[in-house]
Amino acid sequence: METKELWSIRIDFALKPNDALRMQIETVMEALGIALSSFEDGQGWRMETIAEAKPRVAEVRAALKPFGIAATIARLPQRNWVLESRKGLPPLKAGPFFIHGEHDRDKRPKQGIALEIDAGMAFGTGRHETTMGCLKALLRLKKTHKFKRILDVGTGTGILAFAAWHLFGQPVIAGDNDKDAVRVAKENAGINGLKKHVRIVSSDGYKAKTIRDHAPYDLITANILANPLIALAPALARNLARNGRAVLSGLMTDQAKDVLAAHRAVGLELDFQLRLGDWSVLVLKKARR
Incomplete structure (x- = not known):
């Protein structure tokens, strides 16, 4: 999926959140973009949403405020980031x-x-x-x-x-x-x-x-x-x-x-x-x- 502009909303955790909390945060993150990935990255647990338009900082902060966490928002180069995120998923x-x-x-x-x-x-x-x-x-x-x-x-x-x-x-x-x-x-x-x-x-x-x-x-x-x-x-x-x-x-x-x-x-x-x-x-x- 390639667009003129893609943005990343990323949360990095030192440890994997418990199942109930992870599902709640994933539900919120999923609503902020078009594709969500949630996986262990070797240093902790990463959760990332890809958005097609620049996210509103206030909206992201408000969505994550109940969990007491913050996200990093960054513009991404033009690549198929949905496919890239899938490559981080190992076979099962x-x-x-x-x-x-x-x-x-x-x-x-x-x-x-x-x-x-x-x-x-x-x-x-x-x-x-x-x-x-x-x-x-x-x-x-x-x-x-x-x-x-x-x-x-x-x-x-x-x-x-x-x-x-x-x-x-x-x-x-x-x-x-x-x-x-x-x-x-x-x-x-x-x-x-x-x-x-x-x-x-x-x-x-x-x-x-x-x-x-x-x-x-x-x-x-x-x-x-x-x-x-x-x-x-x-x-x-x-x-x-x-x-x-x-x-x-x-x-x-x-x-x-x-x-x-x-x-x-x-x-x-x-x-x-x-x-x-x-x-x-x-x-x-x-x-x-």
Whole structure:
């Protein structure tokens, strides 16, 4: 991505912030620009947002004031800084999955499942605890279940939809209400040779006709946020098959109780829960009557 003018908003930490604080700061930083990178740089932890226009110093200060931290703002030379920031992300292994960016194609192992993920403006590089937790939940379900109808709600980069196809060998429908996410997911499907197997649609939750026409689903994944999960609980219950499973994440462990209560109210119950740091994954099923 090249523009006439690019600016960096950078925070350098001596140590990696705890998960809850990191997520809060990342959310604020992401809103200040077009691309966010957050990674260990060998000397500490760096968080950097790239903006297309000169940031307003007062706006940046106000955004970061609640955290008691300051950012460095600097103009960048004309380069593809989005791509440069991705090069700082190392490949990741999760069970049989090897998740990498374009710059690490030469590191793909001969065995296992390689997924090339370009995040762009979408969430889901595989490096966040919630995405990792969902992958672990899918691997656990693989040992006991065979799913035929699969849906990924809020697909982001498409990573969970691609993983589900590789694990269960069945067509997957993936939806997102963000146009950039839909575009990125479609591009990633092409990169990974999955255009014929993963159908990506624009949808606000479960509202798209394609999603409604193929319901109910044996497996539903939704790695979004706690409040949207709570709001979508009734729709999830309507779209989940009797013996199906729903993998939900994007929630802090202290939010799990509220998310679970909302789904219990519509006839679902907990199958199992995974915890990764401050984050949780809930795997739900229809409650026994």
